Amino acid sequence: GENVGLHLPTLSVQEGDNSIINCAYSNSASDYFIWYKQESGKGPQFIIDIRSNMDKRQGQRVTVLLNKTVKHLSLQIAATQPGDSAVYFCAVKDSGGGADGLTFGKGTHLIIQP
């Protein structure tokens, strides 16, 4: 089975700084990765995804980096804003065939300091 972990349960950054949230996974057969943002009282909100045939993908103020050699991915948020405060999860899909669910990490709580 897949194990997905995040390096830090809490990350505190100054407003306007860049944030980097890390995630490690265990299964080298994993082929699809998603970052979600979850605010209090709400469900996870899709941020960005990346497939295993890529090592970088950019969205609006966000960049995901994938290093398959060390089984690590990161989410970079540029110019962090107060609205970025939330818990961030990485989710991983294995390429085992069929349709299975995503395996989530435990989450990193991003706190924005004014």
Next chain:
Amino acid sequence: DAGVTQSPTHLIKTRGQQVTLRCSPISGHKSVSWYQQVLGQGPQFIFQYYEKEERGRGNFPDRFSARQFPNYSSELNVNALLLGDSALYLCASSLIPTGDYSNQPQHFGDGTRLSIL
């Protein structure tokens, strides 16, 4: 456009009872997945359905069951409730099952908060 909708938003039950949770996917999405999220943890996969058939199952006991209807909506049933079933139950939809042919992101609803007394 409406996102994934779930009902009810909150529910209180006692041990031994049964519960049914409902989910309507994003319009056009044919696959629905269910997850359980315990406080302080990431969501844990329960079921995935596509075209009314179960396509995947996580490590949950047989007390948990689900079904998908012709309009792609879905229900999750839990029998003989235990205190440990207290959690946020999340429904997610995608165009096709994540993993089939091309990876599609799952989009989540805001969940049903189930409390067992």
